[in-house]
Amino acid sequence: MTQYLxxxxxxxxxxxxxxxxxxxxxxxxxxxxxxxxxxGSILGTLNHIMVxxxxxxxxxxxxxxxxxxxxxxxxxPVPTGLRDLLFDDIDAMTAQREELDALIxxxxxTWTDALLGEDIRYRNVAGEKHARPLGPLLQHFFNHQTHHxxxxxxxxxxxxxxxxxxxxxxxxxxx
Numbered sequence: 598m599t600q601y602l603x604x605x606x607x608x609x610x611x612x613x614x615x616x617x618x619x620x621x622x623x624x625x626x627x628x629x630x631x632x633x634x635x636x637g638s639i640l641g642t643l644n645h646i647m648v649x650x651x652x653x654x655x656x657x658x659x660x661x662x663x664x665x666x667x668x669x670x671x672x673x674p675v676p677t678g679l680r681d682l683l684f685d686d687i688d689a690m691t692a693q694r695e696e697l698d699a700l701i702x703x704x705x706x707t708w709t710d711a712l713l714g715e716d717i718r719y720r721n722v723a724g725e726k727h728a729r730p731l732g733p734l735l736q737h738f739f740n741h742q743t744h745h746x747x748x749x750x751x752x753x754x755x756x757x758x759x760x761x762x763x764x765x766x767x768x769x770x771x772x
Contacts, residue, residue, distance in 0.1 A: 598732050599708050604765075605739035606705035610698040611768045612746055617643070617691045619753055619760045628687050632752050636680065636745075639752045643690060644683050646745045648676040650697060653738050654704070656719035657731065663717075666707050669700050679722060708735075 620628055620639055628640045636642040651673060658667035673693065674683045684690035713732030720726055750760040 598713055599710055602708060602713070602732070602735050602739070603705045604769075605735075606701050607772075608765050608768055609701060609739060609742055611771075612743075612763060613694055613698055615761055615763070616746060616749055616753075617687070617694060619758050620749075621687050621691065622758055623753075623756055625687065627756050629685065630756070632755055634748055634752055636748075639749055639756065640685065640687065640690075641680075641682065642745055642749045642752060643694075644681065645679060646742055646749075647683060647690070647694060647697065648679055648681050649741055649745075650701075650738070651676055652679075652722070653734070654697075654700070657704075657717055657734070659719065660715065660717055660731070662712055662715055663704070663707070663731075666704050667700070669696075673697065 620643065623639070629638050631637045631641075632639070634642060636645045651670070654667055654670055655675075657663045658670055673696070676683060684693065708731075713735070714730050716728045717731050717734055718726070718728045746763070750763060753760045
């Protein structure tokens with residue numbers, strides 16, 4: 598599972614780089630335009646992915662095994678809800694996304710089978726307590742990103758921008 602999850606961390610960075618580059622081709626009004634999607638706009642969808650990433654990474658950082666590598670989270674935004682709009686400017690958001698993706702890759706370098714089996718104790722947004730092994734939580738973390746990036750690619754198509762190939766296999770061939 599360690600190799601798979603590290604691959605997903607690389608895919609996350611690769612896809613975000615492609616997606617943000619294409620989104621930046623649009624004027625700010627087009628990025629923020631409500632297109633009837635679950636999070637409204639391209640900007641809203643990208644913000645949601647970042648918000649969820651920050652929520653999850655902060656939950657992981659509570660674990661002593663993860664806290665040191667995730668210490669840079671202290672300098673990043675602290676969302677309060679899943680619909681928070683952390684950024685209304687794609688350039689500032691891109692810079693934060695790049696920093697966050699680099700942190701995720703640093704975090705991935707620490708993963709071992711033992712660590713992935715450790716329980717992470719956390720509260721969800723409803724305040725309910727949970728404990729689950731880090732490995733399956735990371736699977737959810739990456740699956741969530743992929744799901745909403747798929748929505749963002751549809752929104753880009755609606756705005757007249759082709760996001761290009763998004764297949765994991767293409768990233769692997771490029772590597």
